[in-house]
Amino acid sequence: MTFNDDSRLSGGRVKRRGRTAAVAGGGVVGIGAIVVLLLNVFTGGNLDLGTFLGDGTTQIQQQGETVDAAPECRTGRDANLQVECRMEGAAESLDGYWTAEARTLGISYTAPDFFLFDGSTDTSCGQASAATGPFYCPPDRAIYLDTAFYDDLQSTYGSSGGPLAQMYVVAHEWGHHIQQLQGAFASTDRSGTGASSGSVRVELQADCYAGAWVGDAANTEDADGETFFEPISRAEIADALSAASAVGDDSIQERSSGRVDPDSFTHGSSEQRQRWFVRGYQQGATSCDTFSVAGSSL
Known part of the structure; x- marks a missing residue:
């Protein structure tokens, strides 16, 4: 999506975190988890899965500074030019959307924390690195993302890329929140x-929740009542669908091992991920009850 150049970013929604040290566990979920877990299964890696599935430990000691990730980001024009500003703009739009939409789902909404990091960081769900990919950590109620993942999304996983592909990733993790x-x-x-x-x-x-936000994103407004985004194009939707397909279980399995094992799926096939994104985009967040759908129709 293209930001309205004149929209205003309030700032402060996205933080940048210094390196940390911790003993932790708690159950990571999100796009990053599929990359780590499937590569471990299909390449014989030695990743300690307890770190990502949760081992009951929640003690964490943070070292390093947490600062505003994008203090210079002030307008939609900035968001169109810089990835950190794009993350800030996406966070502000997502917060505005879910502040209103949460009422239709009957939940009391508070925004997640959103941390960018470089190289590695520790969380209550375990240590994260650029290779881990983006994820949501439930005990922290926080999203963690190294923007280097966006290069991998294109070069390694085959997404077409583009701003909406990047923001789809954020919206998916926000959906976990x-x-x-x-x-x-x-x-x-x-x-x-x-x-x-x-x-x-x-x-x-x-x-599906990510698609629901995209479907309404052009209506979200900044503090001055200016819309955050220009109308969304078909090409931009195609970029988001390309990202959803790239992180499908079958796509990653085929790329890493040359075979597909549906019995080991943890995130859904490329077709499923695209289809549920489109459902949310077309029908909104109230259509996203994946838990009541029969397995054959999922």
């Missing part, structure tokens, strides 16, 4: 795998 507020994580068994598993349903709902 909405699920945290709804209690979906507590009520869903995410320990299993498979094409209709609880973990897949959680991820597809987050894709």
